[in-house]
Amino acid sequence: MKLIWSPETASKAYIETVKSCEKFKEFGVAELLSAMAAGWNAKLIVEAWTQGGPIATSIGLAVAARNTGGRHVCIVPDERSRLEYVSAMRNASSSSSPPPPPLPEIAVGEVEATMGGLVGVDFLVVDCKRRDFARVLRLAKASHKGAVFACKNAAWQRNVSGFRWQWALERGTRVVRSVFLPVGRGLDIAHIGSNSGTVALKKGPSRWIKHIDQKSGEEHVFRK
Template sequence: MFKDSVQLEAVELISAMAGGWKPRLIVEAWSRGSNITTSIGLSIAARHQSSRYVCIVPNQRAKLEFETLLKDRDSPMPELVVGEAKDVMAILPEVEFMVVDAKRKDMYELFRLAKLSHRGAVLLCTNGNHRFGAGFGWDLVVGKKSRLVRSSVIPVGQGLYIAYARKKCESEKILLRNGSRWMWITRIDQKTGEEHIFRG
């Protein structure tokens, strides 16, 4: 009972985050044997926000299992895409909300290959404790084309690892001012030409 309630807390949190962020595209990478309630929560959030919801499964067997689980719970079916990370992520447009099960062997590749939207993306890794414990680092996940803005670990479910990342652009550079330990990020607005400086 306690395990189920903790899992429910994780699902409710993920669903609420998806609803609050109002993403145009929600991407989930599902793994066989994982709890289907996260997918149901994302489906509900996508329906309320009129978001596109795509679920990536590794093979036809996983696709069949996923479809059966959702049908048994009378839940709306997302767009299901079967294939390897490099092939699937290449056909998806800009991602704004992405959930990947840490049980997937291609987890790092899925995150790295995601094309982030102009406003960035919320990235979530479920079942993180199953694979990473305290050693998980988003810097290794977001890749060179993206910049990690903020990250957190929420002790719900089997460990929920959350990050907000933005894609880097040519007009963005990182400076160190006066030997300070703070990083100063300078960004040039392409439309107005104005320079914006943020301390990170």
């Protein structure tokens, strides 16, 4: 099996997201990701939200899930982040027209626990501003038919740490193609191949991935 693109569903989700996110200034990120998730008919949409970050992408992904009849799950690290996320989504719901879809499922806790329970991810959105963004990518369990992984705010991370998909994903993951788009503060997108009858990436030597926190300036190094 493989991902099948539906331009009609993508267009519908894009238009709905534009209407729901008119007051937000996220430079088209929400609309693009919503159209992609809907167009690929994603049934399990997962996003790793950053506390204090924009909420427009969440609204777009919720719109996509409504159009595909799928699940939209947002993972947050703690209860404080959950409360902030719920408040932001409710505020957006009360002030937008038409009203966005209901709140997504919210998974609270460490990435190892939250991602461990999400098997068969079709569409994943990770904010590179999260300290643990590399762990989210590495622990993601893609659908057997393939998946699309997207990193927001990727321009800074790409330039500073030399981010590469092959280094960040679980060893053996097959990246069919990837593209960097100058949308918002950079979108890095990868199409992950299906695991049926495909050849995985060759295992190479371990590499080190460096991530510098933009707020604190702290440097975090991950071995892959």
